[in-house]
Amino acid sequence: MLTRKEMEIIRKMYEFLERGIEIVGPSMLAREFSMTRVSAYEFMKNLAKKKYLIHHKKKGFSLSEKGKKLGERIVRNHRVLEHFMFNMLKIDLEKACEYAKRLDIDIPEELIESLYDALGRPKCCPHGKPIPRCI
Secondary structure (H helix, E strand, O other): OOOHHHHHHHHHHHHHHHOOOOOEOHHHHHHHHOOOHHHHHHHHHHHHHOOOEEEEOOOEEEEOHHHHHHHHHHHHHHHHHHHHHHHHOOOOHHHHHHHHHHHOOOOOHHHHHHHHHHOOOOOEOOOOOEOOOOO
């Protein structure tokens, strides 16, 4: 079982991967989460033990296939929720993003797929980022 923080780290690692950054060091993750480098390293080491990350000695960590699948699912959830809130509920984009971040980890896949269909199966979120397909 993963903690919320671990899932947020996997989400962030997937976002790095989307930007072409495959290997992430603890310092980079620490900056993203306003934590110490040591804390970031411990989180990453634990996620590697759980097979979500791969540790590349003296370089950093990358997502394993298991981590990529979970990261893709969380990012998909986020972008579908964000699209729904911004386009259907007319919530300000910044707030829609903030609210989606609170929900994207916990929302059932079935609900996301229903929303996705109801929205007409959009290709991108309001920021223009592609919505992963992962079905």
